[in-house]
Amino acid sequence: MKYYSEADARELVIKAGHMLLEKKLIARTWGNISARISEDEFIITPSGRGYDSLAPEDLVIVKVKDGSYEGGIKPSSEKGIHAAAYGLRKELCFVIHTHQYYASALAAECRDTRFAPCAEYGLPGTGRLRKNVETKIRQHPDKKMFLMARHGALLLGKSLEEAFDLAEQLEEKSRELVEARIPDHDPEREGMIDADAVRTEVFPCVTVVRDKYIMECCRAGITVAPFIDDFAQIVGPDMQIVANDVVTVQRALLGYSTGSPSGAAGGVFSKIPLTGALNRSGGVPMTGALNQRGGVHPVLNRYIGRNAVLVKGVGAVCAGRTKEDAEAVAMIVSKNCLAACYVRNAKPLSKTDARLQRYIYLTSYSTKINAG
Numbered sequence: 001m002k003y004y005s006e007a008d009a010r011e012l013v014i015k016a017g018h019m020l021l022e023k024k025l026i027a028r029t030w031g032n033i034s035a036r037i038s039e040d041e042f043i044i045t046p047s048g049r050g051y052d053s054l055a056p057e058d059l060v061i062v063k064v065k066d067g068s069y070e071g072g073i074k075p076s077s078e079k080g081i082h083a084a085a086y087g088l089r090k091e092l093c094f095v096i097h098t099h100q101y102y103a104s105a106l107a108a109e110c111r112d113t114r115f116a117p118c119a120e121y122g123l124p125g126t127g128r129l130r131k132n133v134e135t136k137i138r139q140h141p142d143k144k145m146f147l148m149a150r151h152g153a154l155l156l157g158k159s160l161e162e163a164f165d166l167a168e169q170l171e172e173k174s175r176e177l178v179e180a181r182i183p184d185h186d187p188e189r190e191g192m193i194d195a196d197a198v199r200t201e202v203f204p205c206v207t208v209v210r211d212k213y214i215m216e217c218c219r220a221g222i223t224v225a226p227f228i229d230d231f232a233q234i235v236g237p238d239m240q241i242v243a244n245d246v247v248t249v250q251r252a253l254l255g256y257s258t259g260s261p262s263g264a265a266g267g268v269f270s271k272i273p274l275t276g277a278l279n280r281s282g283g284v285p286m287t288g289a290l291n292q293r294g295g296v297h298p299v300l301n302r303y304i305g306r307n308a309v310l311v312k313g314v315g316a317v318c319a320g321r322t323k324e325d326a327e328a329v330a331m332i333v334s335k336n337c338l339a340a341c342y343v344r345n346a347k348p349l350s351k352t353d354a355r356l357q358r359y360i361y362l363t364s365y366s367t368k369i370n371a372g
Contacts, residue, residue, distance in 0.1 A: 001039065001094055009035035009043040010056035012160045016096065017051035024101070025167050026051060028328055030230065031098040032076035035160070039259030040064050042095075047074045060127040068300040081148075085156055086362035092156050094163040099152040099230055101335055102174035108227040108339035109346045110149040110162055115173050121149035123357070124229055145170045150229050150349060174187065182341055184212070190244075190283075190313025197246045202305070203253055203319035213337040217241070218310050224340055225332030225348035231336035232329035235329055236306035239336075244311050253319050310331045328367030 004012065013033050019307075020033070029051075037353040043059045055140075059340030060075035062068070062237045065084045067079050076082075082095045093262070112118050119136040122129030131300055133154065136146060145155040145166050195206040217224050224239040231239075243249045249333040256326040285321035307329045308318045349357075 001090055003036045003038055005021075005041075006037050006043065006061070007056075009037045010052070010059050012094070012295050013043055013045060014054055014056055017045070017054060019164055020167065021051055021100065023168065024170060026100070027331060028324075031096070032078050032082070033097075034062075034079075034082045034095045036086055036093045037061070037312060038053045039090065042082060044075045044079055044082055047076050061311055075287050079165040080109055080125070080127065080130035081133045081154060085137060085154070088134065088137050089156065095197065096155040096167055097152060097161045098167055098170050099335075100174075101338070103147065103153040104180055104228050104335055105168050105342040106174045107147040107152060108150055110345070111175075113177070114146070116145040116147045116153070116170060117143055117351070118147040118149055119154075120121070121151070123353070124151060124222075134270050150227065152228075174207065174262045175347045178338065178342055183214075193244055193249065193311055193314050193317065197316070198249050198253075198317055198319070200250055200254065203307075204321060205326040206317060206319045207323075207326045207330055208311075208315055208317050209334065211334055211337075213341050214310070214316050214334055216341050217337045218312055218315065223338065224310065226336060226354045227251050227339035227343060227346070227348045228332075228336055229349060229357055232349055232354035232357045233331050234332050235308045235336070237335070237351060237358055239306060239308055239310055239316075241310040241312060244314055249311060249317050249323050251308055252309040252319070253305055253307070255306070292360075309326075344358065 004308075015034050016033050017026070020031070032045045034042045036042045040065060041061055045054065046058050046060055049058060052205050058073060060069050060071065060077050061071050062079050062083065066082050067083045068076050078097055082096065085095050086092055089228050093256070106113060107118060110118060110121065117136050118130075118139045120132040129148070129151075133146065133148060137143075138197075141148075144156045144162075146156070149153060154161045154168070155166040155170065157166060174251055193208060195208050199207045218241065221241055223241060226235075226237060240252045242252050251331050283304075307320060307325075310316055316330065316337075318326050318329040318333055322327055348354075
């Protein structure tokens with residue numbers, strides 16, 4: 001079997017990153033890409049690095065057998081699922097893992113589709129996730145497109161071109177299923193909010209976004225649970241819906257209890273009820289710990305606060321330390337709202353799981369990105 005040379009593999013992984021960015025199938029540091037250089041080794045993207053800044057020398061050589069590597073650059077935390085794929089299929093030379101928009105909505109339902117089997121859920125970067133993906137690949141030797149429950153997609157190719165084409169095919173097929181289930185109509189907007197007025201020292205960059213999925217969640221008027229894991233990590237364990245009031249929005253972002261309602265009768269769509277999927281996260285999400293201490297507490301803000309809040313009749317207010325952070329939050333909010341509108345019987349992440357992922361992201365992964 002002929003595999004890529006190390007030099008070619010490094011160049012092709014960088015090229016694939018730019019191709020996927022251009023098609024908006026990946027963003028920032030999300031997802032990962034690898035190319036095989038022998039039966040026993042592959043090249044993979046590093047952990048916590050943006051694709052637009054990667055150089056060939058930043059990529060890491062990983063062993064197929066055990067996921068081990070050498071050197072000071074840490075490979076992607078999802079190296080295990082790449083190793084599993086290469087270990088099971090000797091003909092593979094290129095693997096792409098994405099968190100692409102429409103495919104992520106399908107993955108939130110945690111069910112096989114006719115074109116992409118879905119591996120059971122596991123925490124990102126864990127042995128359980130690798131085992132679940134490996135099991136699903138074994139069960140479907142004829143498939144090259146896979147979903148990972150509440151996480152994303154995996155594309156298995158003999159070449160960059162095949163893997164990239166599979167990513168585009170998966171997104172188109174996923175879009176068709178989503179649009180067949182969710183009615184297409186213009187979202188209603190009842191008001192506006194001043195992003196400049198919402199900004200705080202903790203969240204100096206704020207953007208207000210809306211699309212039909214965000215506005216449907218606004219219309220439902222209930223707390224939105226995390227149906228995809230990167231929402232729990234980057235936005236928070238849930239997302240409140242509050243009144244169109246600057247102070248209330250600030251309080252929700254900072255972690256104060258706002259006393260806003262967390263449940264509503266009926267589904268998001270009158271013709272296609274969602275069986276309560278959006279309000280499964282329970283009561284008012286804010287703990288109230290901050291206001292018991294008499295003011296904004298800079299340490300607690302990181303763990304109790306949220307990076308986004310829905311505002312009735314307005315859309316999603318998304319906040320971050322930089323403009324790029326706020327824009328990333330906006331992308332994740334839209335994707336999770338799409339997933340919340342799409343699912344029928346699937347449960348969101350558990351509260352324990354969501355809070356754990358938020359904590360891990362804030363204490364390790366996000367600090368690595370900001371240092372890069």
